Amino acid sequence: xxxxxxxxxxxxxxxxxxxxxxxxxxxxxxxxxxxxxxxxxxxxxxxxxxxxxxxxxxxxxxxxxxxxxxxxxxxxxxxxxxxxxxxxxxxxxxxxxxxxxxxxxxxxxxxxxxxxxxxxxxxxxxxxxxxxxxxxxxxxxxxxxxxxxxxxxxxxxxxxxxxxxxxxxxxxxxxxxxxxxxxxxxxxxxxxxxxxxxxxxxxxxxxxxxxxxxxxxxxxxxxxxxxxxxxxxxxxxxxxxxxxxxxxxxxxxxxxxxxxxxxxxxxxxxxxxxxxxxxxxxxxxxxxxxxxxxxxxxxxxxxxxxxxxxxxxxxxxxxxxxxxxxxxxxxxxxxxxxxxxxxxxxxxxxxxxxxxxxxxxxxxxxxxxxxxxxxxxxxxxxxxxxxxxxxxxxxxxxxxxxxxxxxxxxxxxxxxxxxxxxxxxxxxxxxxxxxxxxxxxxxxxxxxxxxxxxxxxxxxxxxxxxxxx
Amino acid sequence: xxxxxxxxxxxxxxxxxxxxxxxxxxxxxxxxxxxxxxxxxxxxxxxxxxxxxxxxxxxxxxxxxxxxxxxxxxxxxxxxxxxxxxxxxxxxxxxxxxxxxxxxxxxxxxxxxxxxxxxxxxxxxxxxxxxxxxxxxxxxxxxxxxxxxxxxxxxxxxxxxxxxxxxxxxxxxxxxxxxxxxxxxxxxxxxxxxxxxxxxxxxxxxxxxxxxxxxxxxxxxxxxxxxxxxxxxxxxxxxxxxxxxxxx
Ligand code: SF4
Numbered sequence: 001x002x003x004x005x006x007x008x009x010x011x012x013x014x015x016x017x018x019x020x021x022x023x024x025x026x027x028x029x030x031x032x033x034x035x036x037x038x039x040x041x042x043x044x045x046x047x048x049x050x051x052x053x054x055x056x057x058x059x060x061x062x063x064x065x066x067x068x069x070x071x072x073x074x075x076x077x078x079x080x081x082x083x084x085x086x087x088x089x090x091x092x093x094x095x096x097x098x099x100x101x102x103x104x105x106x107x108x109x110x111x112x113x114x115x116x117x118x119x120x121x122x123x124x125x126x127x128x129x130x131x132x133x134x135x136x137x138x139x140x141x142x143x144x145x146x147x148x149x150x151x152x153x154x155x156x157x158x159x160x161x162x163x164x165x166x167x168x169x170x171x172x173x174x175x176x177x178x179x180x181x182x183x184x185x186x187x188x189x190x191x192x193x194x195x196x197x198x199x200x201x202x203x204x205x206x207x208x209x210x211x212x213x214x215x216x217x218x219x220x221x222x223x224x225x226x227x228x229x230x231x232x233x234x235x236x237x238x239x240x241x242x243x244x245x246x247x248x249x250x251x252x253x254x255x256x257x258x259x260x261x262x263x264x265x266x267x268x269x270x271x272x273x274x275x276x277x278x279x280x281x282x283x284x285x286x287x288x289x290x291x292x293x294x295x296x297x298x299x300x301x302x303x304x305x306x307x308x309x310x311x312x313x314x315x316x317x318x319x320x321x322x323x324x325x326x327x328x329x330x331x332x333x334x335x336x337x338x339x340x341x342x343x344x345x346x347x348x349x350x351x352x353x354x355x356x357x358x359x360x361x362x363x364x365x366x367x368x369x370x371x372x373x374x375x376x377x378x379x380x381x382x383x384x385x386x387x388x389x390x391x392x393x394x395x396x397x398x399x400x401x402x403x404x405x406x407x408x409x410x411x412x413x414x415x416x417x418x419x420x421x422x423x424x425x426x427x428x429x430x431x432x433x434x435x436x437x438x439x440x441x442x443x444x445x446x447x448x449x450x451x452x453x454x455x456x457x458x459x460x461x462x463x464x465x466x467x468x469x
Numbered sequence: 470x471x472x473x474x475x476x477x478x479x480x481x482x483x484x485x486x487x488x489x490x491x492x493x494x495x496x497x498x499x500x501x502x503x504x505x506x507x508x509x510x511x512x513x514x515x516x517x518x519x520x521x522x523x524x525x526x527x528x529x530x531x532x533x534x535x536x537x538x539x540x541x542x543x544x545x546x547x548x549x550x551x552x553x554x555x556x557x558x559x560x561x562x563x564x565x566x567x568x569x570x571x572x573x574x575x576x577x578x579x580x581x582x583x584x585x586x587x588x589x590x591x592x593x594x595x596x597x598x599x600x601x602x603x604x605x606x607x608x609x610x611x612x613x614x615x616x617x618x619x620x621x622x623x624x625x626x627x628x629x630x631x632x633x634x635x636x637x638x639x640x641x642x643x644x645x646x647x648x649x650x651x652x653x654x655x656x657x658x659x660x661x662x663x664x665x666x667x668x669x670x671x672x673x674x675x676x677x678x679x680x681x682x683x684x685x686x687x688x689x690x691x692x693x694x695x696x697x698x699x700x701x702x703x704x705x706x707x708x709x710x711x712x713x714x715x716x717x
Contacts, residue, residue, distance in 0.1 A: 009655070009658060013657055013661050027640075320644045320662050324658055324661045325658060357651070357655060360644045360648030361522060361651070363611050363614075363616060364615070364642075364643070366615070377563075380524070383522070383524030384524040384526050386524055387524040387525060388524070388526070409523065410528060412519075412532075413528035413529075413531040416517070416532040416535070417514070417532050417534070417535040419511070419513070419535075423511075430487065443656065445656065446660040446663065447663070447688065448691045448694035452487055453487065453489070453491075457485055457490035457493040458486060460494055461493075461494070461509045461511075462511065464494070466507060467507065467509065469508060469510060
């Protein structure tokens with residue numbers, strides 16, 4: 001059966017230019033990250049520290065969320081809780097309607113992608129404009145992001161030039177990145193002043209002080225959160241950290257892991273709406289905290305580690321599978337290794353469980369993850385949850401168990417735990433090695449058929465008289 | 470560093486058993502030549518990893534249970550594969566957590582060595598190269614590199630061979646796309662990964678490809694053979710045995 005995932009993979013593997021774009025971009029990101037961590041021991045120390053900060057926050061999640069709400073409210077920021085993306089969208093819509101807002105400008109936010117915010121709001125006659133350059137490009141192309149940090153990474157400079165030329169015929173054709181960026185900036189700048197509402201994501205929400213931290217490079221995040229009259233931040237409930245002093249180490253490892261920058265050009269700390277006498281800033285600030293399956297992930301002591309993620313994207317940059325198939329193949333908001341553990345847990349193994357197969361378990365993701373999420377271990381766990389017979393908290397547990405496959409593993413286990421059977425089978429196979437099929441389906445499309453030896457190791461060692469106990 | 474044992478257990482792995490028995494024989498001969506006695510329990514089959522990685526934990530445990538029973542003595546269990554060694558050392562403790570035989574599994578796990586690790590760290594083997602000059606590319610399996618953390622061992626063994634020139638493919642640390650059942654479940658992705666791996670290895674103009682894991686070698690080697698004009702591939706044990714004057 002060709003699933004949607006397999007279909008996407010076939011499609012994307014057949015696009016040499018897209019593959020080349022990813023390869024080049026990922027090679028660049030990997031080497032820039034490497035340059036930031038010349039001392040391996042220091043990197044490992046920082047990863048442990050960052051893991052500890054995130055694990056600590058999660059261990060106290062309910063209390064910290066309460067504290068966050070109290071402190072944000074005290075600072076004059078309105079806090080809203082949403083169980084589902086739909087609820088979150090309605091909260092945002094209600095705020096927009098209160099202000100009679102017909103348009104908004106957005107900084108980059110993966111949670112807004114999770115909500116399908118643009119689509120929902122546009123259905124209610126609201127004009128949403130992405131102001132992050134990458135997001136702006138894919139919005140023009142009507143495509144979803146293909147990477148959580150660099151959403152338009154699948155596009156080459158020439159692709160963008162063509163797109164701009166098609167959408168803005170007045171602007172002279174150029175393939176020069178600076179000129180393209182300038183053109184986008186000019187288009188966006190006017191919109192910033194016209195938009196009544198700005199939307200942003202959140203990188204860290206500090207419980208101790210009630211501060212929303214936002215990491216970005218283009219200044220569009222600052223514009224979106226300071227120029228419009230109303231600022232609405234949307235984020236997942238797991239983004240909370242306990243103390244302000246938790247932020248610098250996380251920020252540092254985030255930017256270095258993500259783009260290989262020692263720090264981003266902008267780092268915003270939002271702690272209240274505009275105060276009397278201040279020259280800028282929104283009059284009203286809202287935070288929407290989205291659950292969308294996170295509480296359920298939280299309830300499993302092993303899978304909980306998924307929520308440590310700080311969305312740096314390093315796992316995808318280093319993933320041999322992601323690099324080949326690109327972000328769009330996954331058919332989910334979050335692609336790559338973090339996507340294949342997060343999405344099946346959010347939507348259920350019955351919906352996205354197939355993605356757990358999109359890994360060679362090479363371990364590159366777990367090796368680079370700045371908060372030490374044991375991604376391969378969690379992939380293995382989710383594969384287990386997919387086919388197990390007993391209950392677990394994971395949505396869709398057992399839904400991937402197929403009678404034929406289960407029976408095959410059962411007979412394999414029987415044979416491999418009965419040496420006489422195993423050895424008989426192995427011996428027979430090697431004796432008949434000449435009859436071994438040279439066409440083994442997918443394996444032999446690009447490889448020769450494996451050659452069975454004439455005698456097994458068991459037989460040879462027996463003949464050599466090697467001790468056996 | 471572990472003390473030098475008189476005797477060790479050898480776990481040959483199912484892939485070597487069926488496809489690359491010469492690698493298993495060479496590995497044992499290398500160890501025996503160092504004056505260490507080798508026990509090969511004939512009842513051994515497979516470490517259980519294919520089922521474990523497919524989520525079939527009960528089935529994996531059934532097979533794993535039959536293996537741990539074969540290694541009762543307090544001596545090292547040496548395995549010529551990072552992947553199977555990783556299964557026993559890292560994943561048996563997970564697989565047997567809260568099982569009645571957890572202690573037995575932990576005991577075996579604690580005695581597991583990947584072959585190159587054992588040769589370098591425990592036997593401190595000294596090799597004398599008797600072969601002709603040769604250019605060699607190394608592919609270290611992801612399990613040897615990341616799970617077992619022994620990527621440097623194969624390099625140091627080859628470094629002892631005076632007539633062996635090591636050449637490095639770009640993105641050497643990247644996976645070859647085998648991933649056990651991955652190659653079967655996601656054949657197109659696997660193919661795209663291995664074909665790039667082949668390209669980078671060919672670009673080194675190596676005379677030979679060596680590695681610690683038969684799975685990767687079968688994958689990369691098979692892809693080169695399909696294209697024709699393949700760079701011959703060999704398990705490190707076989708290569709070392711040959712270079713140092715061993716006769717098969
Ligand atoms: S899982 Fe780890 S590496 Fe991947 S995006 Fe999250 S923090 Fe970064």
